[in-house]
Amino acid sequence: MSATRLELSDVSKSFDGLAVLDRISLQVRHGEFVSILGPSGAGKSTLFQVLTGGVARDGGQVRFDGAALGDNSPFAFMPQRDALMPWRRVVDNTTLGLEVQGVSRVAAQARVTPLFAEFGLDGFEQHYPAQLSGGMRQRAALLRTVVQDRPMLLLDEPFGALDALTRSGMQRWLMTMWAQHNWTALLITHDVREAVYLSDRIYTLTARPARVMREFAVPIPRSRRDLASAEASQIEAEILHTLLNQQQDP
Amino acid sequence: MSKPPRFARPFSRLLANAAPALIAVEALVLAWEGYAGLSGISPTTLPTPSRVVSQAIEHRGALLENTIPTLGATVFGFAFSLVVAFTFSVLIDFFTPLRRALMPVFVVSQTLPLVAIAPLIVLWFGFGLAPKIMLVALVTFFPMLVALLQGYAATDRDIEALLASMGASRATLFRLARLPSALPYFFAGLRISITYAVVGAIFAEYAGAAKGLGIYMLNAKNNFRPDLVLAAVSVSAVLTLALFGAAMVIERLATPWSQRDKGRRP
Numbered sequence: 001m002s003a004t005r006l007e008l009s010d011v012s013k014s015f016d017g018l019a020v021l022d023r024i025s026l027q028v029r030h031g032e033f034v035s036i037l038g039p040s041g042a043g044k045s046t047l048f049q050v051l052t053g054g055v056a057r058d059g060g061q062v063r064f065d066g067a068a069l070g071d072n073s074p075f076a077f078m079p080q081r082d083a084l085m086p087w088r089r090v091v092d093n094t095t096l097g098l099e100v101q102g103v104s105r106v107a108a109q110a111r112v113t114p115l116f117a118e119f120g121l122d123g124f125e126q127h128y129p130a131q132l133s134g135g136m137r138q139r140a141a142l143l144r145t146v147v148q149d150r151p152m153l154l155l156d157e158p159f160g161a162l163d164a165l166t167r168s169g170m171q172r173w174l175m176t177m178w179a180q181h182n183w184t185a186l187l188i189t190h191d192v193r194e195a196v197y198l199s200d201r202i203y204t205l206t207a208r209p210a211r212v213m214r215e216f217a218v219p220i221p222r223s224r225r226d227l228a229s230a231e232a233s234q235i236e237a238e239i240l241h242t243l244l245n246q247q248q249d250p
Numbered sequence: 251m252s253k254p255p256r257f258a259r260p261f262s263r264l265l266a267n268a269a270p271a272l273i274a275v276e277a278l279v280l281a282w283e284g285y286a287g288l289s290g291i292s293p294t295t296l297p298t299p300s301r302v303v304s305q306a307i308e309h310r311g312a313l314l315e316n317t318i319p320t321l322g323a324t325v326f327g328f329a330f331s332l333v334v335a336f337t338f339s340v341l342i343d344f345f346t347p348l349r350r351a352l353m354p355v356f357v358v359s360q361t362l363p364l365v366a367i368a369p370l371i372v373l374w375f376g377f378g379l380a381p382k383i384m385l386v387a388l389v390t391f392f393p394m395l396v397a398l399l400q401g402y403a404a405t406d407r408d409i410e411a412l413l414a415s416m417g418a419s420r421a422t423l424f425r426l427a428r429l430p431s432a433l434p435y436f437f438a439g440l441r442i443s444i445t446y447a448v449v450g451a452i453f454a455e456y457a458g459a460a461k462g463l464g465i466y467m468l469n470a471k472n473n474f475r476p477d478l479v480l481a482a483v484s485v486s487a488v489l490t491l492a493l494f495g496a497a498m499v500i501e502r503l504a505t506p507w508s509q510r511d512k513g514r515r516p
Binding site: 049052053054071072073075076077079080081083085086087088096097099100101128130148154 | 406408409411412413414415416417418422426427430431433505506507508
């Protein structure tokens with residue numbers, strides 16, 4: 001078992017007395033893909049804001065590689081909608097994180113350009129985001145995220161806005177990318193199937209205030225992951241059952 | 251993905267688009283020409299359009315001589331106004347309490363009747379360029395400031411959250427997100443304000459100037475030459491349209507992405 005990278009213990013947050021996160025504890029190990037599943041509006045995005053420093057937590061601890069979070073964030077964040085800047089060409093959008101870090105434009109482009117082919121964006125470097133399809137925009141946003149070279153990716157419903165077919169294609173693509181790169185990631189989603197397909201482990205959250213309800217392991221090797229397989233379907237059914245039951249019985 | 255050529259719109263379609271406006275203007279001019287010609291009304295009261303055109307051509311030297319100062323006052327005044335509006339917009343964006351302190355003052359500045367203010371400013375600052383620049387700035391500053399502030403406020407929240415997660419400072423956030431987000435709003439404001447700017451310059455000259463379309467109109471009126479007043483009015487209209495067109499060309503060059511993103515333009 002590899003080392004724990006991210007560890008949350010009893011993280012809580014409330015806005016104006018309204019509890020949003022209630023003593024959330026979870027771990028993500030090195031090289032692991034972990035998903036957080038929960039109903040809409042459960043505070044999943046707030047959890048990411050706590051991690052990226054957008055929102056201060058009320059209580060609990062966040063440790064990364066055993067230390068408290070410092071000035072240099074270990075996270076590369078991919079927001080729900082792609083958040084590409086319409087006024088920047090695709091290549092300049094993907095270098096955004098590097099530019100903020102102070103890397104020169106030329107150096108940043110040199111780092112990004114070789115990755116365009118792998119991300120299916122070859123030949124679209126000089127296009128504007130409005131000229132790309134939904135799937136391409138999402139891949140550009142992911143490229144912008146991974147090129148920052150941070151130890152861990154935070155993906156906030158990255159495929160939520162895509163149509164079903166494009167989403168399936170993107171999930172498959174992300175899976176192959178995962179196999180090639182040694183990324184560590186935390187994914188927020190409300191798509192049970194997506195979580196089962198992509199994750200090593202899954203945490204389910206309750207409706208607001210969000211509490212960790214259960215933890216599921218997906219013990220299927222990535223090489224033979226197939227959404228139609230009996231194993232996958234069984235895990236999916238079990239997760240759905242847990243999520244739906246708690247919604248009926250608040 | 252195919253993209254339509256940006257400037258090469260077929261000429262015939264351009265003509266088809268402009269045809270209704272051309273026909274309307276033509277009908278209006280013909281009706282005027284017919285009325286003024288047939289009713290026997292004196293040309294010192296209502297000259298025919300043809301007389302306005304022929305007199306404009308005859309006095310083209312004087313008209314041009316008076317157009318240049320007006321153009322100068324408009325451009326300098328507007329440039330000054332843009333610099334001031336941009337400076338204040340940045341200050342207000344970084345120090346939000348300033349908004350509440352300054353906005354009432356700016357709103358009051360917009361309620362001042364130009365007719366009353368223009369002669370006073372000329373009285374205080376003389377017949378030179380300075381009072382004209384000030385009056386043009388007075389009428390264009392506020393719309394430009396509001397356009398910029400609205401543009402900053404329209405910045406995508408997701409983009410701001412993204413930049414924050416990357417560790418961007420407030421200044422970096424402004425440079426990379428808020429400023430470019432404001433560009434379409436800035437240009438929308440620019441197109442409107444540039445038309446006010448010409449009116450402002452002419453008003454300033456009307457109140458007192460050595461040369462300029464405003465003072466030219468005043469003199470023509472006092473000499474019972476409504477034909478020359480209308481000729482000068484036509485020149486100012488053409489000047490305004492030319493500046494408006496220039497603003498649109500600059501907008502196209504400065505925001506090449508928005509041609510592909512028309513739905514999001516304010």
